[in-house]
Amino acid sequence: MLIGLALAAVSMAPAQSVHMSLPPSVTAGSAFSIPTAGSGKAVLYIVGQGQAIRRDVQMGEATMFPAGALYNAGEYLAILVNGASTESAGFYVSPAPQPETLGFLAKPSRLPVGIRGGISGAVYVFDTYHNLITTPLPVSLELANASGTMQSHTITTRNGVAWTTMDSAAKEGPAKFVARIAGVSSTRVIDQVPGDPCGLTITARPNNGKVTVQTAPVHDCSGNPIPDGTIVTFTETYNDQQSTVDVPIKQGIARVDMPAYPGAKISVASGVVAGNEIRWGGGK
Amino acid sequence: MNKGNLLALVLAAATVVLVAVGTVWPVKAAVFYAGGGKEGLLRPSSTPEEAVENLGTQIRLLAWEKAYESLSNKAEFTEPEFLHDLTGYALSLRTYATLDSFEVQPLHQSATDAEMRMKLRWSTVVGTFQDTRDLRVVKSGDHWAVDWPLVKEQHVPPQVIPVNYLRWDVIYRGAGDDWGSQDVEAPHVRIIDMHPVNRAEGVVVMGELLNEDVVPAFVSVRATLLAKNGSPLASEGSFDMISHTLLPKQVTPFVIRFPDVDLSQVGSIRMQPLSVLVSASADPVIEVQDQKFNPAPGASLTGQLSNQSGQVVNIAHVLSTFYDKNGQLVWVGGQYIDRALQPQTPVAFHIAIPEDLAKKITNQRTVVATYSSGSSL
Numbered sequence: 095m096l097i098g099l100a101l102a103a104v105s106m107a108p109a110q111s112v113h114m115s116l117p118p119s120v121t122a123g124s125a126f127s128i129p130t131a132g133s134g135k136a137v138l139y140i141v142g143q144g145q146a147i148r149r150d151v152q153m154g155e156a157t158m159f160p161a162g163a164l165y166n167a168g169e170y171l172a173i174l175v176n177g178a179s180t181e182s183a184g185f186y187v188s189p190a191p192q193p194e195t196l197g198f199l200a201k202p203s204r205l206p207v208g209i210r211g212g213i214s215g216a217v218y219v220f221d222t223y224h225n226l227i228t229t230p231l232p233v234s235l236e237l238a239n240a241s242g243t244m245q246s247h248t249i250t251t252r253n254g255v256a257w258t259t260m261d262s263a264a265k266e267g268p269a270k271f272v273a274r275i276a277g278v279s280s281t282r283v284i285d286q287v288p289g290d291p292c293g294l295t296i297t298a299r300p301n302n303g304k305v306t307v308q309t310a311p312v313h314d315c316s317g318n319p320i321p322d323g324t325i326v327t328f329t330e331t332y333n334d335q336q337s338t339v340d341v342p343i344k345q346g347i348a349r350v351d352m353p354a355y356p357g358a359k360i361s362v363a364s365g366v367v368a369g370n371e372i373r374w375g376g377g378k
Numbered sequence: 379m380n381k382g383n384l385l386a387l388v389l390a391a392a393t394v395v396l397v398a399v400g401t402v403w404p405v406k407a408a409v410f411y412a413g414g415g416k417e418g419l420l421r422p423s424s425t426p427e428e429a430v431e432n433l434g435t436q437i438r439l440l441a442w443e444k445a446y447e448s449l450s451n452k453a454e455f456t457e458p459e460f461l462h463d464l465t466g467y468a469l470s471l472r473t474y475a476t477l478d479s480f481e482v483q484p485l486h487q488s489a490t491d492a493e494m495r496m497k498l499r500w501s502t503v504v505g506t507f508q509d510t511r512d513l514r515v516v517k518s519g520d521h522w523a524v525d526w527p528l529v530k531e532q533h534v535p536p537q538v539i540p541v542n543y544l545r546w547d548v549i550y551r552g553a554g555d556d557w558g559s560q561d562v563e564a565p566h567v568r569i570i571d572m573h574p575v576n577r578a579e580g581v582v583v584m585g586e587l588l589n590e591d592v593v594p595a596f597v598s599v600r601a602t603l604l605a606k607n608g609s610p611l612a613s614e615g616s617f618d619m620i621s622h623t624l625l626p627k628q629v630t631p632f633v634i635r636f637p638d639v640d641l642s643q644v645g646s647i648r649m650q651p652l653s654v655l656v657s658a659s660a661d662p663v664i665e666v667q668d669q670k671f672n673p674a675p676g677a678s679l680t681g682q683l684s685n686q687s688g689q690v691v692n693i694a695h696v697l698s699t700f701y702d703k704n705g706q707l708v709w710v711g712g713q714y715i716d717r718a719l720q721p722q723t724p725v726a727f728h729i730a731i732p733e734d735l736a737k738k739i740t741n742q743r744t745v746v747a748t749y750s751s752g753s754s755l
Contacts, residue, residue, distance in 0.1 A: 203563040204593070282560065287592040291627070321592050323544035323660045325628040329743075336669040338744055339686075340628060342543055342660035350686075353667065365588055365627035366570060 114138070114174045116185045122225050123165045123190055129156040134176060142170030142187065167225035190221035191229065198273045200282035206289040207316055209262045213237065213284055216257040217249075217273045226254035234274045235260075237284070240267035262286045266318040288318035294369025296328070296362045301351060305330075305374055307360055308349035319346055324364065330374075332358035423448070426492035426515035427482055429522035434480040434496065437464065450516050450523035459528060467531045468718035469692045469751050471507070475500040475716070491516045500716070504618065504695075507716045532723045539688030539721065543660035546594050565595035567653040570629070573707040576641035577732075583634040584710045586699060587651055589624035594658035597624050599651050601634045606645035612636050619712060621697060621747035623658055630745055631699040631710040662687030664694065664746040667724060677736030682724040683715065683746060691719035693749040696727045700739045709735045719748075 113131040120126045128138065132153040140147040143166035151157045153176060164170065167189040173182040197218035205212045215235050219227045233256040238244045243263060249256035263269065263286055271282045292315035298307045307328055312320040326348035330337045332355035341348045352360065354374065362369035423429035429448075436445035446457040466472035478501040485493040491514060498509040514525040551561035572585035583601045598620060603611040619633035662685055669681035679698050685691050694715040700708045711729040719725055731739065 200560060203560045204591070290590075321626070323546065323594075324592065324626040327629075334670065335681075336742070337665065337667045337681075338669065339663065339665040340625075340745065341663055342625060344543065344660075350663075350665070352665070365590060365629065 114172065114181060114183070116172055116183050118185070120164060120170075120185060120187045121190055122167045122187050122221060122223050123162050125159060125161045125163070127156040127158045128172065130154060130174065132176070136174055136176035139173040139175070140164070140170055141173070142166065143168035145170075165223040165225075167221075167223075189225035189227045189229075190223070191227065192221065193219045193227060193231065193275050193278050194222040195220045195224070196233075196273050196275065196278055196280040198271075198280035198282060200271045200284060203283070204285040204287055205262050207262050207266055207286050207314070207318060208264050208289065211259040212262045213260040213269075213271065214257065215260070215271055215273060215282075216255060217251070217275070217280075218255055219251055219275060227251070228254045231275055234272075236272045236274070237269050238272070239263040239265065239269045239286070241265050264316045288314040288320050289316065290314060291320050291324075291326075291364045291367050291369075294326070294362055294364060294367060296360065296369060296372060298360060298372055298374055300354060303354060304351045305354040305358075305360070306349065306351050307362075309343075309347050309362060309369070311346045312343055312348070312364070320364075322346070326362060326364045328352065328360065328362055330355070330358050330360045423521040423523065426487060426494055426522045427484065429515050429524055430482045430494045430496055430513060431480075433524050434477070434482070434498070437498070438477040438480070448523060449526045450518060451525045455526075455528050459530070460526065462531070463526075463528050466717055468690050468720070470718040471502045471504065471693055471714060471716045472500065475502045475507075477501075478506060485512065489517070492522070502714070502716070504714050507714065509716070531717070531720065534721050534723065541661055541688055543663075543687075545657070545659045545661075547657045548655050562655055565589055565591040565593050565597075565624075565653045565655055567591070567595055567597055567624070567651050569599070569649055569651055571707050572647075572649060574641060574644070574647060575709075580635060580637040581639045581641050581644065583636070583647060583649075584631065584699075584707055585649070586629050586631050586707070587620070587624070588629050589626055589653070592626045593655055594626065595624045595653040596622055596656040597630070597651065597653045598622065599632045599634065599649065601636075601650070602648040603636055603639060603644045604646045604648060605643060608645065611643060612639055618695070619697070619710070621695070621745050623656070623747070624653075625658065625660060628745075629743075630747075631697050631743075633710045633712075662689055662691055662748060662750065664691070664719070664748060666696070666744045666746060669742065669744055671739060671742060674733045674736045677731040677733055677739075679711070679729045679731065679742060679744070680726065681744065682726050683719055684724045685719040685721050688721050689750050690721070691748045692751045694719050694725075695747040696729065696744060697747065698729050698742050698744045700731065700735070701741045701743075702738045703740045705741070708738050 115129045117126055130153050134153050136151050136153050138149045138151045149157050164187050167187050171184050199216045201214050217233045221227055231251045232248055234248050235258050236246045237260045245260045247258045249258050266286050266288050269284045269286055271284050273280050291312050295310045296307050298305050322343050324343045325340045327340050328350050330352045339350050341350045358374045361371040421428050423432055433445055442461050446452055446460045478499045481497040483495040485495055494513045494515055496511045496513055499506050515522050568588050568590050570586050570588045574583045589595045599616045602613040605611050614634050614636055616632040616634050621630035624630055665684040665686055667682045667684050672678045697712045699710050702708050713727050713729050
């Protein structure tokens, strides 16, 4: 309703001279004043980004606005109404220069090891009142792995945003991804996980009339152990028949008991990675 | 009287006549389903066929006591054992199945005994399954009675089976987290094979999906058929023809059916795999033993499932992918197992394969999707 009144007041034709001096720029959350010239009483409306203020003013005096009165950055319209006389002018409320919080988007939260440029981080710099600080500021982005190695980039924000990409390490484990600016920091954890199994091999031994088949400790091509729970598929082919079983890795290896058929071929695979094949010789 | 009034009068008279006929000479089945007696559905067991048909009718009516009482060999087992043979010892698809229909075929008959084949077609929430029993029917005085071939389910002796398979639990992003904090990443899945075929019933899109991540995934696949001008023709999901819970590096086949669509209408297919991170357990492990491809006629894949874990698997769904000699996907078939999988107890499965495709098949891969009562997934 206040905005409606203000707009209605603007639409009225000026009949009596009023004057106000607006500051060229106001910092969000800071105190400021609007001096007026003339005599008598008037009403000052300030309308802008999600805020509207009404003040009764004494013409010829400055109207004081305390700290925190205007806190959303953006364009504002000041309207001074004195009887039938109206004056309006725009001014800009800029974000506070001091960063207070960071919006830090780090993607993905989990990725395989050894991916070049696989991790991206985007930083949004905000002031105390959550206004995006659009003036260029240097942001430090650091990716520290559990092994102690660190990648560090310093990027200058552009329109309030800075972003970069980092490589995932060759060794698995969580990495701390930290964005830092002027004493303010935000941390994300990136989980670097092993890649596909590499050099999958199996051995077999007799076990009470069956054959126990087990893998060697399963690693990826960088030597990281494949996590427990990963499925390894064993296939045994014999006499035009076949047995298959999907076995999760447990304590680094996958093991299964299968029917013992002399001459059977036993092979192993995990996902799209195939391992070796052995021929069961009936106890050998 | 105009024609409209005459027609109304004729219809009203016909309705009254039909109601009267139905009341005076009701159909026996209608009497039963209206809450009347069921004796009218049964006939004297004066022939082996009638004895088997009466047994089938009693099973269909869930009249377990009367069905059991009618058996000639009831002294060999108890009524609960007879009931468990038909409805399963543990919770399974049979537990809530209803007998949709049955068929009786005479195999052999003499003056005192006969052999009859009874095909029982049960309805379940996932479709129908058939249970075939070869029955011996014996003459006892002036009537015939069925010698029921009880299938006793094997039970493992009481024991403790230590299970220490991995389990994944997930903590998702909470309402109190700041807007920039990332949620747990959805599992990365990939379609590694896709093959559309034209069948009489429509287009069938088959393929295989890999969970290439290190966390479990709940997956499904959606396909959209696009016409040659790029406009969508139809969009369908894999529904139950997929193993929805995929552990890390596990592969599942999928089938998406588009009834009443011809492949000649299709310009391209848009595939959309979906994955959600879920809590899951690496247990149970099911071994698919003795898989045998049986060529046409009656092409099929047969084998046995062996539950290597300690918990009962209530519902198992076998999905098989069939390949040609070049490793190209030819067909995907599946079968629900109507009985629960008891620990260490093999259960047979049978997957039918279209005759025209069977001759191309040289290899197959089988996975089992499971559901256990009381487990999260």
